[in-house]
Amino acid sequence: MPRTSRYARDVAVVAFAQSDHLRRTDELSEVEMVMPVLHEVLAATGLKAGEIGFTCSGSSDYLAGRAFSFTMTLDGVGAWPPISESHVEMDGAWALYEAWVKIQTGEADTALVYSYGKSSPGSVRDVLTRQLDPYYLAPLWPDSVALAALQARALIDAGETDEAALAGVAARSRAAAEGNPHAQLRGAVPQGEYQVAPLRTGDCPPIGDGAAAVVLAAGDTARRLCERPAWITGIDHRIEAHGLGLRDLTDSPSTRLAAERAGLFEAPVDTAELHAPFSSQEVVLRKALGLGPGDGDGVAVNPSGGALAANPVMAAGLIRIGEAAARIHRGASDRAVAHATSGPCLQQNLVAVLEGDRA
Amino acid sequence: MSTSGKEPVAVVGVGQTKHVAARHDVSLAGLVREAAARALADAELTWADVDAVVIGKAPDFFEGVMMPELYLADALGAVGKPMLRVHTAGSVGGSTALVAANLVAARVHRTVLTLAFEKQSESNAMWGLSLPIPFQQPLLAGAGGFFAPHVRAYMRRTGAPDAVGSMVAYKDRRNALKNPYAHLHEHDITLEKVQASPMLWDPIRYSETCPSSDGACAMVLTDRAGAARSPKPPAWVHGGAMRSEPTLFAGKDFVSPQAGKDCAADVYRQAGITDPRREIDAVEMYVPFSWYEPMWLENLGFAQEGEGWKMTEAGVTELDGDLPVNPSGGVLSTNPIGASGMIRFAEAALQVRGLAGEHQVPGARRALGHAYGGGAQFFAMWLVGAELPAS
Numbered sequence: 001m002p003r004t005s006r007y008a009r010d011v012a013v014v015a016f017a018q019s020d021h022l023r024r025t026d027e028l029s030e031v032e033m034v035m036p037v038l039h040e041v042l043a044a045t046g047l048k049a050g051e052i053g054f055t056c057s058g059s060s061d062y063l064a065g066r067a068f069s070f071t072m073t074l075d076g077v078g079a080w081p082p083i084s085e086s087h088v089e090m091d092g093a094w095a096l097y098e099a100w101v102k103i104q105t106g107e108a109d110t111a112l113v114y115s116y117g118k119s120s121p122g123s124v125r126d127v128l129t130r131q132l133d134p135y136y137l138a139p140l141w142p143d144s145v146a147l148a149a150l151q152a153r154a155l156i157d158a159g160e161t162d163e164a165a166l167a168g169v170a171a172r173s174r175a176a177a178e179g180n181p182h183a184q185l186r187g188a189v190p191q192g193e194y195q196v197a198p199l200r201t202g203d204c205p206p207i208g209d210g211a212a213a214v215v216l217a218a219g220d221t222a223r224r225l226c227e228r229p230a231w232i233t234g235i236d237h238r239i240e241a242h243g244l245g246l247r248d249l250t251d252s253p254s255t256r257l258a259a260e261r262a263g264l265f266e267a268p269v270d271t272a273e274l275h276a277p278f279s280s281q282e283v284v285l286r287k288a289l290g291l292g293p294g295d296g297d298g299v300a301v302n303p304s305g306g307a308l309a310a311n312p313v314m315a316a317g318l319i320r321i322g323e324a325a326a327r328i329h330r331g332a333s334d335r336a337v338a339h340a341t342s343g344p345c346l347q348q349n350l351v352a353v354l355e356g357d358r359a
Numbered sequence: 360m361s362t363s364g365k366e367p368v369a370v371v372g373v374g375q376t377k378h379v380a381a382r383h384d385v386s387l388a389g390l391v392r393e394a395a396a397r398a399l400a401d402a403e404l405t406w407a408d409v410d411a412v413v414i415g416k417a418p419d420f421f422e423g424v425m426m427p428e429l430y431l432a433d434a435l436g437a438v439g440k441p442m443l444r445v446h447t448a449g450s451v452g453g454s455t456a457l458v459a460a461n462l463v464a465a466r467v468h469r470t471v472l473t474l475a476f477e478k479q480s481e482s483n484a485m486w487g488l489s490l491p492i493p494f495q496q497p498l499l500a501g502a503g504g505f506f507a508p509h510v511r512a513y514m515r516r517t518g519a520p521d522a523v524g525s526m527v528a529y530k531d532r533r534n535a536l537k538n539p540y541a542h543l544h545e546h547d548i549t550l551e552k553v554q555a556s557p558m559l560w561d562p563i564r565y566s567e568t569c570p571s572s573d574g575a576c577a578m579v580l581t582d583r584a585g586a587a588r589s590p591k592p593p594a595w596v597h598g599g600a601m602r603s604e605p606t607l608f609a610g611k612d613f614v615s616p617q618a619g620k621d622c623a624a625d626v627y628r629q630a631g632i633t634d635p636r637r638e639i640d641a642v643e644m645y646v647p648f649s650w651y652e653p654m655w656l657e658n659l660g661f662a663q664e665g666e667g668w669k670m671t672e673a674g675v676t677e678l679d680g681d682l683p684v685n686p687s688g689g690v691l692s693t694n695p696i697g698a699s700g701m702i703r704f705a706e707a708a709l710q711v712r713g714l715a716g717e718h719q720v721p722g723a724r725r726a727l728g729h730a731y732g733g734g735a736q737f738f739a740m741w742l743v744g745a746e747l748p749a750s
Contacts, residue, residue, distance in 0.1 A: 008364055008466060055603075061446075062425035067418035067487055068448050071733045075605045082618035084625075085603035085737075086454055089419065089426055089446035098443065098458055104465035106364050130425040135386060138424070239432045239442040246433075257439065343429040348442065 177305025452700025535688025
């Protein structure tokens with residue numbers, strides 16, 4: 001192995017599956033959306049649900065429009081006989097983190113992690129306003145696009161980017177998505193009208209439904225289940241103040257700190273899967289992670305197309321880890337960084353460093 | 360699987376709010392900060408000593424805030440730190456504590472603040488728990504409507520007399536009088552009053568149900584070095600586990616779910632317990648409706664199948680009995696739903712630390728904290744002891 005582990009156990013992503021991300025899935029319940037993905041990821045390892053040491057999922061009741069929404073989705077796992085299981089009300093990237101911790105304790109050797117979100121039944125822009133401080137911010141209903149526009153404006157005012165550069169981010173993401181059969185938007189997409197200036201349609205993520213799942217395994221189990229495991233050599237997450245007035249929106253210190261803790265800066269990466277639902281957020285994340293401003297520096301940024309090509313809320317972060325891992329599995333990457341975000345204007349961020357064994 | 364490499368985990372701080380029907384005087388942030396500050400004060404630590412925060416609560420619809428941990432990060436001193444948000448229905452308070460304990464056990468962090476809360480006055484839990492949506496059977500009117508048939512099944516299966524449920528409620532409400540943080544302080548409670556209270560969901564009477572509370576509970580968990588610096592005795596985690604099974608399927612036993620049995624067995628195995636009835640000194644179990652005490656006594660292995668009600672009837676579970684159950688007054692006296700599981704875990708810790716005050720079980724050395732949720736499908740438990748675990 002080409003590295004020294006900072007943790008008690010070597011843990012890898014050994015399989016990844018995702019749904020096709022679609023604008024609407026009216027005909028599918030959440031269980032029906034998740035089940036094929038669960039079956040696919042388990043089939044890739046040959047494991048059955050009952051053989052998995054720990055299961056953890058991520059989702060949001062508000063997105064589902066009902067309390068305890070995850071209790072039904074658990075049925076799709078086939079949780080009988082009873083399983084060791086937990087759930088985070090967060091993006092699945094944090095469910096993966098909880099599962100990784102569980103494996104680190106030695107209480108499990110394998111974990112199934114899944115997450116899902118359907119944005120189509122409601123207005124996701126309105127729903128996400130309910131994430132805000134309920135006394136001072138939420139009553140004003142500032143939506144996710146408006147808040148991202150505030151961040152984009154701060155970046156432009158600070159001279160960190162301009163509208164043409166943002167359009168370039170969007171164009172590159174969607175061109176990359178051409179090679180991703182699961183993406184919702186593929187190929188050239190016009191930058192479009194202003195949604196909230198300075199953000200145009202092309203700077204904003206598509207609204208869609210989707211699910212993803214990952215299998216984690218430790219040490220020799222990982223080697224048995226996967227030809228080239230994607231070892232998690234570092235993983236950390238940090239949160240910042242909620243109030244937008246308390247933060248420098250042109251920077252992401254929580255991402256930088258998580259990356260430091262995950263050992264990202266100890267060696268170069270060749271791949272970065274960044275959870276940047278808005279083109280402007282990629283600018284912030286590149287700076288925080290020490291990635292160059294564009295192509296030509298040898299790092300493939302969002303080769304999957306990223307969240308600008310498919311952004312199933314609550315699964316998009318887990319998909320970044322899965323996409324990075326899948327590149328390692330197929331030998332397209334040796335060292336990759338995956339990032340997930342939550343909260344308005346990149347409030348909470350997770351960074352994972354993934355590495356493959358070198359020949 | 361090896362568990363030998365785990366770091367021992369200690370509870371060195373516990374904090375609760377005084378649980379009440381409605382805390383109109385504090386925001387959500389004020390509520391959680393109150394409990395967290397008390398836990399830190401108990402541990403004689405400051406916000407700067409905390410490496411990570413793990414927070415839990417039941418559904419976001421109860422307060423109308425989606426993923427409130429984002430907004431609560433500032434109030435809980437989490438800025439610049441990792442913050443995780445757990446949600447496993449009614450068992451969440453227990454699951455949250457276990458996720459926090461795992462962070463220490465895995466040596467990812469040394470000192471972790473964990474907290475669970477519910478401000479139920481912001482909504483109506485009865486209707487928050489009634490789910491009129493397609494493709495799924497509704498939970499009828501609140502949780503009581505869902506659980507009453509299972510209580511009925513227990514009574515039919517075991518031949519338990521009608522009076523047992525009232526005895527549990529009478530006991531727990533009297534225990535609550537000794538707990539300054541308990542919501543219900545019914546100074547004039549009598550067994551006759553419980554038995555005369557209105558029937559809500561036959562056979563569950565009004566006084567055999569939990570209240571709707573506002574409240575929060577927090578704990579500071581730390582490693583062996585942190586425990587060595589602790590000014591008060593720590594509670595050591597000897598075992599902890601979660602188990603889940605599906606909500607509905609033909610083979611499910613709602614009276615004694617397999618997930619509950621498996622979860623308890625896992626905890627006992629980790630803690631080296633072979634005879635829970637003799638080796639455990641106090642139990643804080645999740646009893647939202649009185650009849651769940653005899654049911655869980657069986658499910659958790661304290662009584663043979665069909666015999667749980669006899670323990671209750673014989674007074675074994677009284678505060679001065681041989682196996683005190685819910686010395687704090689339990690969920691029947693205090694129910695901020697998302698926090699209720701963590702209160703069970705925290706009260707178990709207080710017992711083995713010898714810090715439970717008037718409701719202290721004399722000489723308690725090992726105590727079980729238990730939580731369940733969903734359609735009796737999610738279970739979380741831990742066993743804490745006064746001594747450092749053997750391995």
